[in-house]
Amino acid sequence: MSKIMKIKDVSDYSRYLGHTDRHPLVSVINYAEVSPIRHSLNNYSVYGIFFHDQQDIDLTYGCGKYDYKSGTVICVAPGQIGGKEDNGERVMLTGWALLFHPDLLRGTPLCKNIKQYTFFDYRVHEALHMTDEEHDIFVSLMQQIRNELQKPHDELQNAILIAYIELVLNFCQRFYNRQFTTRKLENSDILMKFDNLLNDYYEKNTQLTLGLPTVQYCADKLCMSPNYxxxxxKKTTGDTASNYIRQHVIQRVKNELATGASIVLVADDLGFKYPQHLSRMFKQQTGSTPSEYSERLRQK
Known part of the structure; x- marks a missing residue:
């Protein structure tokens, strides 16, 4: 049974490392100042952004493992488990950690908007790999947040800290966008596998037991998190994965309608729960009903 440390507050992680916090809801840790440290497998109730500079460590995240390489950023959200179980080994690390409690964001726009940062739900093998310039930006931001934490608390400090955190998150998003762009070949390979998966789904009649294909199903089959x-x-096609699936399904609907099959038969064959669902999706995607489409085919 793995021993898991519960990180209910930022101080729980800081205390384990021997770091002293200056704020109850925000912690910035320079690993070089607390090393050597012992590993820990953590259950987070806080948000965390971690990056190490040099050390290669096998870490666990959820049910999977991955190689944590130099210059890699890992983002965790409340409810997630990550790290490596304490085996008594002490390791020297350089790099930084930023932890902040959800209570800090309560009542602020970021409290609602933080869900837009989908990288908190990426699996670790989908982590961000920074360039040297990106790394320097992150280090600079960590230093600025830590400098703010050294100042006496006043009525503006939390707002300033939240602004810094939002800046970090926006840079994370920018750097991920860059990573998606620089991995175009890899992304096109994923798109090809996506197409093959959708074709296999229907060739193997999976729709007869599972219904219409879903983003969750496709992501699982491709060993990816749904968000990543x-x-x-979205970055590769300009469209959402769910809409891409719908377009694939609608093309199959058109093919079957062209054979003269009824809407009821097509709906049943392609995994729709009810024919009305097919009609609604068809109208949304094409602007006409299946009946109107069939009628146009007959007039040709």
């Missing part, structure tokens, strides 16, 4: 998969497809 969705973001890759």
């Amino acid at each position: 998969f969705g973001d890759v497809i």
